[in-house]
Amino acid sequence: MFRSLISLEGSLGEFERNDLGLVDYLHCESIGEPGQRTFNITARSDRGEAVIWMEKEQLFQVGISLKQFLATRQTPSNPSMFDVPDIVSRVPLHVEFKTDEMSLRHDAESDVFTIVATDETRVKITFSFKRSQAEEISKRTINVVAAGRKPCPLCTAPLDPRIGHFCVKVNGYNPTENPITEEPREK
Secondary structure, X not given: OOOOEEOOOOOOOOOHHHEEEEOOEEEEEEEOOOOOOEEEEEEEEOOEEEEEEEOHHHHHHHHHHHHHHHHHOOOOOOOOOOOOOOOOOOOOEEEEEEOOEEEXXXXXXXXXXXXXXXXXXXXXXXXXXXXXXXXXXXXXXXXXXXXXXXXXOOOOOEOOOOOOOOXXXXXXXXXXXXXXXXXXXXX
16 A cells, blocks of 8 residues: 655654654645545654654544543643753654554643654654644544545445445345435335
């Protein structure tokens, strides 16, 4: 599907080199037609940019985890400054890859969230973002995921208008009984 792509001016040797710190731009999107979409999160700071490709379910988990966390935790009254580690190199970083593993954490003292994403070759990127960005990205991820194919109201399988839908709840092969493709008959 995707290969890991890394393009940068320098090498990715140290963990700190892969830390974008506190980002000022955080965005997610899907590219392609419903049923054939690919998903990513883009994070950007003065240290560089990361485009992290992922599965739909991974993007959904980021959004729903943030939403649940934000709904159950209040903003600290006096958050401390977020401590961003220094980096040795000032060469901007650009990393683009498909992640196979992601983690999300929250620093309660500074009220800052951090995502760590790695791929199968163990390229690792870390970036952090504020509560206001967490609220925005949570809403956006849920909207992006929901914009795909509509689910069948009976079996919840995704509907594909190009090939029709064979619903297991109505024996699948009888299109006259399929509520998705035809209006109900009067008896």
